[in-house]
Amino acid sequence: MFLPVFVFAIIFFYMPMLGVRYAFTNYNGIKDPTFVGLENFQKMFSMPGFWSAFKNTLQISVTGLITKTGFAVIVSIFLNEIVNIHFKKAVQTIIYLPHFLSWVVTASLFSLLLAPTGQGLVNSFLVNLGIVDSGSMIYFLGSSKWWRGTYYIINLWKETGWQTVIFMATLAGMNTELYEAASIDGAGRWGKMRYITFPALANTILTVFILNLAKVMNLFESAFVLQNDAVLDVANVLETYIYYQTFNSGAIPNYGYTTAVGLFKSLVGCVLVLTCNQWSKKVREGRGIV
Amino acid sequence: MKKKLVSLLLTAAMVASLVGCGGSSDSGSSADTTETETTTETADTTEAADTTEAADTAETAEAEVEKPEEITIMVDGTVFTKENAQDEFIAKLEELLGMKINVIQPDHDAYYDVVGQTIASGDWPDVMILASTYYAGYASEGVLWDMTDVYESSELKQRQDAFGSTGVIDGVRIDGRLYGMPATRGNGCVTYVKQRWLDNCGLTAPTNYEEYLAMLDAFSKGDPDGDGVDGNTYGVSAAGFIGSEAPYINYLPEFYQDATSGFVKTDDGSWIDGFTQDSMKAALQRLADAYAAGYIDPTTLTNGTKDCRDKFYSDEFGVFTYWAGTWATNLKTNLEANGLDGELVALPPLAEVGAYLDRVPPVWAITSTCENPEGVFKYFIEAMQDGGEVQFLWTYGVEGIHWSTAAETLFEGTDKEKVYAEGEFHGCENLETEGTQYTKAHIDPALALVDLADDPAKTSRADENKASAELFNANSVTADLAPSTDEMTQYNGDLTTLKNQLIANVVMGEMTVDDAYAKFEADGGADWSQKIVDSLNAQ
Numbered sequence: 001m002f003l004p005v006f007v008f009a010i011i012f013f014y015m016p017m018l019g020v021r022y023a024f025t026n027y028n029g030i031k032d033p034t035f036v037g038l039e040n041f042q043k044m045f046s047m048p049g050f051w052s053a054f055k056n057t058l059q060i061s062v063t064g065l066i067t068k069t070g071f072a073v074i075v076s077i078f079l080n081e082i083v084n085i086h087f088k089k090a091v092q093t094i095i096y097l098p099h100f101l102s103w104v105v106t107a108s109l110f111s112l113l114l115a116p117t118g119q120g121l122v123n124s125f126l127v128n129l130g131i132v133d134s135g136s137m138i139y140f141l142g143s144s145k146w147w148r149g150t151y152y153i154i155n156l157w158k159e160t161g162w163q164t165v166i167f168m169a170t171l172a173g174m175n176t177e178l179y180e181a182a183s184i185d186g187a188g189r190w191g192k193m194r195y196i197t198f199p200a201l202a203n204t205i206l207t208v209f210i211l212n213l214a215k216v217m218n219l220f221e222s223a224f225v226l227q228n229d230a231v232l233d234v235a236n237v238l239e240t241y242i243y244y245q246t247f248n249s250g251a252i253p254n255y256g257y258t259t260a261v262g263l264f265k266s267l268v269g270c271v272l273v274l275t276c277n278q279w280s281k282k283v284r285e286g287r288g289i290v
Numbered sequence: 291m292k293k294k295l296v297s298l299l300l301t302a303a304m305v306a307s308l309v310g311c312g313g314s315s316d317s318g319s320s321a322d323t324t325e326t327e328t329t330t331e332t333a334d335t336t337e338a339a340d341t342t343e344a345a346d347t348a349e350t351a352e353a354e355v356e357k358p359e360e361i362t363i364m365v366d367g368t369v370f371t372k373e374n375a376q377d378e379f380i381a382k383l384e385e386l387l388g389m390k391i392n393v394i395q396p397d398h399d400a401y402y403d404v405v406g407q408t409i410a411s412g413d414w415p416d417v418m419i420l421a422s423t424y425y426a427g428y429a430s431e432g433v434l435w436d437m438t439d440v441y442e443s444s445e446l447k448q449r450q451d452a453f454g455s456t457g458v459i460d461g462v463r464i465d466g467r468l469y470g471m472p473a474t475r476g477n478g479c480v481t482y483v484k485q486r487w488l489d490n491c492g493l494t495a496p497t498n499y500e501e502y503l504a505m506l507d508a509f510s511k512g513d514p515d516g517d518g519v520d521g522n523t524y525g526v527s528a529a530g531f532i533g534s535e536a537p538y539i540n541y542l543p544e545f546y547q548d549a550t551s552g553f554v555k556t557d558d559g560s561w562i563d564g565f566t567q568d569s570m571k572a573a574l575q576r577l578a579d580a581y582a583a584g585y586i587d588p589t590t591l592t593n594g595t596k597d598c599r600d601k602f603y604s605d606e607f608g609v610f611t612y613w614a615g616t617w618a619t620n621l622k623t624n625l626e627a628n629g630l631d632g633e634l635v636a637l638p639p640l641a642e643v644g645a646y647l648d649r650v651p652p653v654w655a656i657t658s659t660c661e662n663p664e665g666v667f668k669y670f671i672e673a674m675q676d677g678g679e680v681q682f683l684w685t686y687g688v689e690g691i692h693w694s695t696a697a698e699t700l701f702e703g704t705d706k707e708k709v710y711a712e713g714e715f716h717g718c719e720n721l722e723t724e725g726t727q728y729t730k731a732h733i734d735p736a737l738a739l740v741d742l743a744d745d746p747a748k749t750s751r752a753d754e755n756k757a758s759a760e761l762f763n764a765n766s767v768t769a770d771l772a773p774s775t776d777e778m779t780q781y782n783g784d785l786t787t788l789k790n791q792l793i794a795n796v797v798m799g800e801m802t803v804d805d806a807y808a809k810f811e812a813d814g815g816a817d818w819s820q821k822i823v824d825s826l827n828a829q
Contacts, residue, residue, distance in 0.1 A: 028779065029410035030431040048813045049784050116588045118522065119606075135584075142591045142798065228592050229530070229794035232787065245783040250536075250552075251774040252406075252427035253783065 023260040028252045040260035050261065052233060053241035057265075060148070060223065060237060061216035064155055069209050071156050072163035077197055079164065080171045081189065092168070095161030107225035110154050114140040147231040155222060163208075170204045171197065210280050214273040217265050238265050358665045360390035364408065364418035367398030368652075369732050373722045375691045379731070382688050386680050387673055409433060414657040416666055422536060422650035425462070425470050427774035434469035435656040435663040437671075441468050446672040446740070455739035461768040462653055465829070470653025471671050473684065474737035476769070478648045479540045480614045480762050482621060485633040487514035487608040498641040499576075502544050506585035509608045526609040527587035527602070529595040531577060531797045532790055537647040537769035539573075541611050545580060547642045549573035551789050553772040553826060561772070561826035563819040565789050571807065577797045591794055603628050614646075614762035615736040616729055618754040627706075636758040639765050648766040674733075675740040685742060686717075687731040694718050701725060715746035777825035781818035788815045 023040055025033035044050050075095070082088040098106070113121045116137040123137040132138060140150040174197075182192050220239035227235035236244075242261050246253045280287060370376040372395075380391055394415055396404035402424060408414065409428070420428060428434050441447055441459075450459060458475050462468065483495060483505070491508040506525030513520050528541040532551055539546040549572065550564035564570055580586050587593070587607055602610045603624045612621065614636070622632035639645055654671055656663045673680045686693045697712040700719055708727075710716045717728035735747040736759040772778075792806040792815075801809070810816055 028431065029406055030428070030433055043780070047784055049787060111589075111592055137588070139588065139591075139798075142589075144800070229532075229790040230591055230798055230800065232791045236787075244787050247402075248786045249779055249783040250423055250772070250786060251778040251782060252424070252431065254779050257780070 019259065020263050022256050023263045025256045026254055027256045027259075029255055030252070033256065036256065040254075040257045041264070043257060044260055044264065049236070049241060050238075053236045053238045056234060057217060057219055057237040057239075060151065060235075061219050062213075063148075064152060065209065065212050065216060067152055067156060068159055068163055069205065069212070071160050073167055073201060073205055075160055076164040076167035076171060076201070077193055079168060080197065081193070092161070092164075095164070097161070098158040099162035101158065103221045103225045106154065106158055110150075110226075111141060114150065116140075116142070141226060142228060142230050144231050144234045147227075147234055151222070151226055151235070154226065166208060167201055167204060170201055174200050206283055207280075210276045214269065214276050216272065217269040355664045355668045356662060357669045358389055358416075358662045360392065361417060361660075361666055361670060362392040362394065362415040363670075364394040364396075364405065364415040366395070366401040366419050366652075368419065369393075369395065370687065370692075371395065371722070374728075375688065375721060378688050378691050379683070382683055383680070386683060387669060389669065391670075414659045416660040417654055417656055417670060419652055420470060420655050421652045422462070422476075422771055425650075425653050425655060426464060426771055428655070429464050429467075429469035430774045432658060435658050435660060436467050436469055437471065437656060437663070437667055438463075438466075438468040440664055440667050441471070444667075444672055446471075446675055449675065449677055449740045453739060453741045457768060458648075458651065458739055461648075461650055462771060464771065464773055470655035471667075472651035472653050472739065473674055473733050474651055474739060475763070476649035476651035477613060477615060477734070477737050478537075478646050478762060478766055479543070479611045480646055480758055481544065481609060481611040481637040482618070482634040482758075483637060484514075484608045484625075484631070485635050486516075486631040488635065490514050490516050495635045495637055496640065497638075499544065499547070502640055503580070503585070506580065506609065507583070510583070510585050514608055515605045523605070524587040524607040525580075525585040526611075527593060527598050527607045528590050528611065529593045529598050531590060532793050536772075537649055540647050540649070542577070543611060543643050543646060544640055545577045546573045547576075547640075548644065551793065553770070553822065555770045561823055563823055565810075566816065566819055571803050574793060574796045574803050574806070577793075578799060578803070581797050582799055586797075591798065599624070603630075605630055615734060615755055615759040618758035619729075619752045622752075622754055634754065636754075636761050638761060646762055646766040648762075648768045650769055650771045675738075677740050677743055681733065681738075681740065681742050682744075684731055685733040685735050685738065685745075687728060690718070691721075692718055692728045692731060700727065715750050772826065773829060775822065775825035775829065777821045781822055785815055785818045785822070788813055 022033055024035060024037060026036050026040075027033035079088060079092060082091065101109075112119070114123070116123055116139040118124060118134075120137065122140070123132065126132045127134045127137065138146060140146045178196050179192055182196055187195065217238065219237045220243070223235055223237045224240050224243065227240065238261060242258045245258050245261070246255075370379045376393065376395070380393055384391055394408075402421070405418065405420070405424065414433070420434075425434070447459075450456065455475075458472060459468070461476075462470060462472055487509060488495065488505070491505070491512055491514050493505055493508060496502040496505050508514065509523060509525040511521050513523075515523055526542070526544075531542065532538055533541055536552060538551050539549065547569070549567065549569040551570065552564055553561055554564050555561055577586070581588075581590075587601070589597070593601075598610065599612075599621075601607055602621065605628075610621070618634065618636065621634060624632075625634075626632040654674070656666050656671070660666055674684050675681055689695075693715065694710075695713050695715050696710075697714075698710055700706075700708045700710070700716075704725070706725060708716070720726045720728055735742065735745055736751070736755060788810065792801075792810060795801045796803055796806045
């Protein structure tokens with residue numbers, strides 16, 4: 001059964017990779033590509049916008065990964081503690097739902113909720129509590145100071161529920177006798193969580209973390225729909241940088257340059273995957289992720 | 291052995307299916323060809339049988355240009371979609387033109403992605419619609435056929451000149467050459483003010499910037515909507531502080547005045563970057579001051595155009611710069627649908643603004659791989675603006691589907707109910723959006739470049755539509771069409787992103803104008819800008 005998979009992989013995975021050659025050319029999709037060597041990479045490394053996007057990509061992705069994984073673990077443990085099965089199912093369903101909303105809908109929803117006007121629910125609430133003045137409402141999505149925090153919270157709201165699925169599956173497979181034994185030994189709820197539940201989850205947490213760490217360079221949709229001109233210094237990531245290079249140039253773009261940025265992004269991603277693989281082998285007794 | 295055999299068979303099946311997929315287009319082509327032949331025969335028969343006016347007007351000289359039997363056009367959503375009876379529209383067009391027309395219509399929002407992919411594939415359509423940015427780029431790369439000579443000797447030129455459209459055509463020339471033909475003026479925005487708000491504040495329409503600011507002050511701090519609460523409204527709103535497409539500044543013209551963020555031609559014919567000029571610095575300061583004073587909707591940064599319209603309809607702000615013509619009626623009817631007074635004042639440009647900007651219109655371009663470009667120009671492009679039957683079809687669509695003169699009642703039993711008498715021209719109910727009517731097909735009658743004989747819009751067009759269009763036409767100048775250069779390709783992506791970022795930060799008070807220009811210099815913006823300007827001036 002190897003051959004069909006091999007042919008499939010060659011045609012759909014490896015042949016498209018031939019496109020990386022455009023990174024070494026100037027190519028506008030009309031005339032034949034002109035070989036320019038490493039010129040596109042030289043330009044890329046000299047652009048402040050590129051470095052800003054690269055830094056933002058790493059910061060946003062890694063912070064998002066840590067917060068999402070951490071939050072999902074906490075929520076999973078709490079869910080596991082719920083005794084009433086109907087209530088547990090209801091909570092699970094409610095927290096899974098945001099995952100199925102598109103990012104465009106999510107962005108529209110939060111733009112309304114966080115609007116710096118009387119119509120913005122959050123600002124109205126803060127004004128009523130006397131935390132902010134009605135004349136100086138907070139522009140959560142329009143201020144560099146607030147954007148990152150807001151972005152992380154929106155991500156947590158949308159993805160935490162879905163992330164708990166894998167942790168809940170691990171918890172569901174645990175031997176309940178461990179808890180019973182712990183009870184006999186006089187362990188309370190906190191003790192059981194600390195000495196049984198959390199250690200049982202540790203391997204899954206690490207696996208999820210490592211698998212997701214390899215994908216940190218792939219960040220577009222969520223950043224794109226929530227960013228705007230005023231916050232680009234903290235919100236522009238490599239994939240949105242490529243998008244703006246393509247559609248903001250006011251001319252036919254140089255696909256050679258955008259391919260170079262894409263290739264750089266892939267190389268960093270590749271390095272991360274290999275690093276994570278080594279890391280995984282060390283902590284998971286020789287089991288890698290690739 | 292058995293396993294090997296099975297895997298071999300599976301591989302063969304996969305390869306066969308891939309080949310099959312590839313071959314399906316050929317099959318499709320065959321089917322299309324058959325269909326084409328049949329349709330062409332029918333059309334030819336119809337054409338031969340009919341001694342229509344269109345056929346009569348064919349001159350001897352024109353006979354030398356061979357009529358294409360079949361063409362492929364690539365269009366955006368400004369041409370009727372399938373949901374809006376495109377098939378019937380094209381069938382009627384084929385009947386009138388006597389040629390088979392294949393339509394490629396990608397999703398409107400992804401149109402230019404698909405155009406780019408199509409161009410890169412090398413399999414180009416005969417004709418395609420292109421917005422100004424792409425038009426200049428593709429023309430400079432040799433994708434588009436140079437129609438200048440054919441146009442200069444055409445009847446279309448005579449018709450357009452006679453209708454006063456020469457300036458619009460000149461606006462799409464690149465170094466004097468013409469690579470595409472607009473079907474309409476580009477159109478632009480005029481500033482609408484709610485009359486009720488003016489009345490409630492005891493104001494008249496402003497004529498200069500000082501009066502404009504006084505009006506915004508009253509709208510932002512007073513009670514223009516009459517709900518008994520002061521200061522719960524805004525003066526003006528827009529979809530962003532700067533537009534995403536040329537001419538960029540047209541949603542807030544009163545603040546930008548003579549400034550622009552793009553590349554413009556000076557009186558001596560040389561190119562400059564408007565962002566680097568003192569006029570832009572002054573404009574940014576005006577915007578920052580107005581924003582700080584609370585005159586501008588605080589969510590302008592993140593607003594889309596639909597957000598603005600919705601807020602305007604729900605009386606959240608009173609001054610809205612939006613498209614002239616048809617939109618004047620749309621704004622009015624939507625305000626009225628919300629139970630508000632729909633009367634709007636279309637402001638003549640303030641003294642400091644001078645003129646509104648007429649954007650460079652999209653064009654119909656013939657690709658350089660088209661086998662019979664003269665024929666396509668003569669029998670498709672030129673016919674679109676024949677002043678008669680074909681132009682009528684492009685303007686209003688198909689009788690009985692898009693428009694009608696039959697006696698009928700639309701939206702019966704609703705508050706939108708409309709009763710039309712026999713012979714009264716009106717748009718039919720939109721097939722896709724219930725409760726609305728068709729107002730035009732591809733060509734907006736208010737923006738036509740050629741006089742349309744027996745145009746029902748001359749008598750049936752809404753007053754506010756006509757007034758705003760006339761105001762705009764009398765008070766607008768055509769925006770410059772910047773040609774594409776290698777330097778623009780290399781640097782304008784970063785440059786535009788940086789400019790937009792600085793504009794937003796200055797307006798919102800995150801940095802001063804001086805700080806913004808210092809950052810512009812430090813981040814390389816000034817250098818990129820100069821390189822592009824040099825390349826434009828070197829052309």
